Amino acid sequence: MDRPQRYAVTLPAPPGRHRPPEVVVVHPTGTYTAAGAPVYADEAGAFRVAIEGEAARPLTALPGPVRHPCLHAVRLP
Structure with a gap:
């Protein structure tokens, strides 16, 4: 299975700031963590x-x- 070329990662707003979360688009770097x-x-x-x-x-x-420690990631087309 091919690796997705990009994801949208949601960064929550700080508590009590009354602003929407930020969405950042990320792309593969070609590297892997020690866990793979x-x-x-x-x-x-x-x-x-x-x-x-x-x-x-x-x-x-x-x-x-x-x-x-954990953020929501959505695969983009």
Whole structure:
């Protein structure tokens, strides 16, 4: 099965900020985690995630004080 060429990853808004979540599109980097999960990154390469199924695990720190160990990822056509 081919690896998806891009995913939309949802970054939740900080609690109490009353703003919508941010969606970041990520593309495959051609690298893998030690566990074998494919690594995806945004266009700038600053935001990197490992994606397994519909879960994106951040490999770089997210902006702001809130840390999320698991984010929602949607395969894009």
